[in-house]
Amino acid sequence: MMLLSELKRRYEAGDNITRLLQTEPGINETRSIEIAYDLQAGSYARAALENPANWVDEARERTPILNRYLRPGDTLLDAGCGENTNTCAFVDQIPPSVRAYGFDLSVSRLVAGRRYVRQHWGETAADRITVFCGRMDRIPLASSSVDVVMTSHAVEPNRGQEAVLLRELLRVARRYLVLFEPCYEETSEEGRRRMDSLGYVRDLDAHLKALGAKVVERTGLTVNHKPLNPTVCWVCECTGDGAPDDPAPASDTAPEAPPEMAYICPVSGEPLVRLDDCYWSPGGLYAYPILQGIPVLKPEYAIILTRPVAS
Numbered sequence: 001m002m003l004l005s006e007l008k009r010r011y012e013a014g015d016n017i018t019r020l021l022q023t024e025p026g027i028n029e030t031r032s033i034e035i036a037y038d039l040q041a042g043s044y045a046r047a048a049l050e051n052p053a054n055w056v057d058e059a060r061e062r063t064p065i066l067n068r069y070l071r072p073g074d075t076l077l078d079a080g081c082g083e084n085t086n087t088c089a090f091v092d093q094i095p096p097s098v099r100a101y102g103f104d105l106s107v108s109r110l111v112a113g114r115r116y117v118r119q120h121w122g123e124t125a126a127d128r129i130t131v132f133c134g135r136m137d138r139i140p141l142a143s144s145s146v147d148v149v150m151t152s153h154a155v156e157p158n159r160g161q162e163a164v165l166l167r168e169l170l171r172v173a174r175r176y177l178v179l180f181e182p183c184y185e186e187t188s189e190e191g192r193r194r195m196d197s198l199g200y201v202r203d204l205d206a207h208l209k210a211l212g213a214k215v216v217e218r219t220g221l222t223v224n225h226k227p228l229n230p231t232v233c234w235v236c237e238c239t240g241d242g243a244p245d246d247p248a249p250a251s252d253t254a255p256e257a258p259p260e261m262a263y264i265c266p267v268s269g270e271p272l273v274r275l276d277d278c279y280w281s282p283g284g285l286y287a288y289p290i291l292q293g294i295p296v297l298k299p300e301y302a303i304i305l306t307r308p309v310a311s
């Protein structure tokens with residue numbers, strides 16, 4: 001495969017890295033997506049700062065949808081959160097006791113996002129969002145462990161993996177899965193050609209149906225800053241762990257200390273515990289590094305650690 005330094009040079013010269021990697025031998029699709037997005041780190045934060053109205057408009061349309069399904073005290077996971085530009089745009093408009101989590105393939109984007117959130121949304125917003133690095137086909141979280149799982153154009157670049165990713169998202173969601181994703185079948189011919197060339201997902205309706213997902217809302221959104229890539233919102237009701245009829249907690253105040261997310265090892269499925277500078281699975285005996293303060297919980301970074309010694 002081409003050296004990362006060469007790819008970085010080509011990215012800075014204006015080449016489309018996704019298209020370039022499509023012809024590179026010896027690289028799998030998820031790794032290509034990671035490289036293409038990691039090279040873009042910082043670009044979403046810059047765009048959000050240069051043109052905040054776009055994000056405000058989007059959030060104005062999307063937040064009421066989320067608020068129909070979120071309840072005080074819920075956990076919310078933004079899968080493929082990138083630089084948290086979207087998460088931030090609605091985090092101050094959802095109940096204050098909701099705790100937000102986000103994960104992404106790219107560490108550089110999560111780090112850029114953490115700086116963006118602190119500098120431009122402040123400490124309170126930053127304290128409400130916990131991020132980790134992970135893969136959507138092997139989410140390092142237990143089944144039915146998050147009240148509401150959402151995505152925003154993050155399933156998008158994973159053509160061919162639609163069923164695997166949707167199944168994982170549905171597995172982790174306890175009450176609802178809210179997808180803000182493009183709909184290939186409702187896009188113009190020009191839009192479809194673009195989606196084909198970039199390897200964007202298709203047939204999401206058919207995949208959800210085949211997975212037995214209960215779609216309770218499906219709305220074409222009107223705010224689309226990329227007309228060739230219009231967004232549809234699908235809401236699926238999940239039935240994990242007594243959901244959705246259990247009573248909501250009465251109080252809506254922010255928790256004093258954020259609850260630690262119950263991570264699991266993406267290789268063994270066993271719970272992870274924090275051990276010095278890593279996460280470790282006493283059942284699975286793998287450890288995962290923490291890089292620039294971000295837990296990297298991807299199967300390819302599982303380190304065999306059968307006899308750890310805590311300091």
Ligand SMILES: C[S@@+](CC[C@H](N)C(=O)[O-])C[C@H]1O[C@@H](n2cnc3c(N)ncnc32)[C@H](O)[C@@H]1O
Binds near residue numbers: 034
């Ligand atoms: C188009 S960006 C959207 C980012 C963010 N959701 C937003 O709305 O600004 C797609 C993001 O999804 C992430 N992503 C794509 N495929 C992924 C996968 N299989 N697992 C985890 N993250 C993924 C990318 O790294 C990228 O940050």
